Amino acid sequence: MNMTRRGFLATGAALGALWMTGQLTGCATAAPRANTVAAGVTRVDLGAVKVTMLNDGFFARPLDANFVRNAALAEVQAALAAAGLPTDRVEVPFNPLVVDVGGQRVLFDAGNGQFGAATAGKLLDNMAKAGIAPESITAVVISHFHGDHINGLRDKAGQLVFANARIHVPEPEWNWWMDDARMAAAPEAMKGAFNATRRVFGPLADAVVKFAPGAEVVPGVRSLPAHGHTPGHTVFTVEGGTRRLMFWADTSNVAALFVRNPDWAVMFDMDAEAARQTRRKLSEMVVNENLLLAGYHLPGAGIGTLVRRGNGYDFIPLSD
Ligand SMILES: [Zn+2]
Numbered sequence: 001m002n003m004t005r006r007g008f009l010a011t012g013a014a015l016g017a018l019w020m021t022g023q024l025t026g027c028a029t030a031a032p033r034a035n036t037v038a039a040g041v042t043r044v045d046l047g048a049v050k051v052t053m054l055n056d057g058f059f060a061r062p063l064d065a066n067f068v069r070n071a072a073l074a075e076v077q078a079a080l081a082a083a084g085l086p087t088d089r090v091e092v093p094f095n096p097l098v099v100d101v102g103g104q105r106v107l108f109d110a111g112n113g114q115f116g117a118a119t120a121g122k123l124l125d126n127m128a129k130a131g132i133a134p135e136s137i138t139a140v141v142i143s144h145f146h147g148d149h150i151n152g153l154r155d156k157a158g159q160l161v162f163a164n165a166r167i168h169v170p171e172p173e174w175n176w177w178m179d180d181a182r183m184a185a186a187p188e189a190m191k192g193a194f195n196a197t198r199r200v201f202g203p204l205a206d207a208v209v210k211f212a213p214g215a216e217v218v219p220g221v222r223s224l225p226a227h228g229h230t231p232g233h234t235v236f237t238v239e240g241g242t243r244r245l246m247f248w249a250d251t252s253n254v255a256a257l258f259v260r261n262p263d264w265a266v267m268f269d270m271d272a273e274a275a276r277q278t279r280r281k282l283s284e285m286v287v288n289e290n291l292l293l294a295g296y297h298l299p300g301a302g303i304g305t306l307v308r309r310g311n312g313y314d315f316i317p318l319s320d
Pocket residue numbers: 146148149250296297
């Protein structure tokens with residue numbers, strides 16, 4: 001780099017312009033600030049893109065040897081302890097987000113609604129705190145069909161909760177879960193999951209918008225195939241703001257376990273090896289392309305950055 005270019009780089013405006021064109025991707029840039037406006041409501045201002053993280057509560061389960069399929073319980077407990085977390089249970093948070101982009105108000109995943117644990121189903125309360133009316137959502141984008149991501153779309157009375165929104169779903173996810181022959185042949189333990197998809201989507205078969213992973217879903221929101229957690233699990237990038245954002249949904253569960261140790265498999269991954277490869281690939285993409293990262297089960301407000309550490313990564317939540 002010659003001196004003229006160094007001089008040019010010294011101005012913040014020029015840095016910003018270069019960063020916007022991607023020429024400085026990978027260089028250290030200050031992370032945006034989080035603005036916690038209430039417990040469970042965090043805003044991140046990315047200029048033309050506004051992000052609002054809306055916590056939907058959490059689910060706590062006793063830790064047993066099944067939670068991580070391919071690591072010894074003692075190792076799992078050690079990883080939790082190293083992160084300052086309890087070792088007798090795991091708390092799994094739910095973090096849907098609303099992104100205002102390109103004139104649309106997009107909700108990514110819909111929470112547990114009235115169908116989860118007593119500690120979950122807080123999305124609508126937190127939306128109210130944020131001043132976001134459910135009717136103002138113009139698009140709901142679904143990552144996959146597990147109940148904690150879709151049950152909030154429809155209440156117990158059968159009413160759609162986001163009445164004015166188009167609902168966008170990954171086509172391979174739809175095709176897998178909505179196959180009646182597969183449902184009939186499924187083991188008893190999976191019947192509840194299949195039933196949830198019918199309750200939510202059955203009356204909507206002609207109304208949902210099915211997209212092929214890789215396609216742009218709405219202007220500024222691109223999908224990326226990320227199967228493994230489920231057959232059609234899909235993640236998203238949001239463009240147009242001061243920093244690109246990835247919402248990686250269930251690419252990882254509890255960060256202290258599966259971000260830190262990307263080769264570990266949570267019991268909910270339907271194809272553990274494909275999920276592991278997806279987790280590795282997307283983690284590298286987030287670091288190399290200097291993306292902001294939102295995840296449905298990431299801690300804190302569920303939004304931050306990723307750094308490499310040893311054989312894995314650390315998730316660094318944005319701070320206020
Ligand atoms: Zn999930």
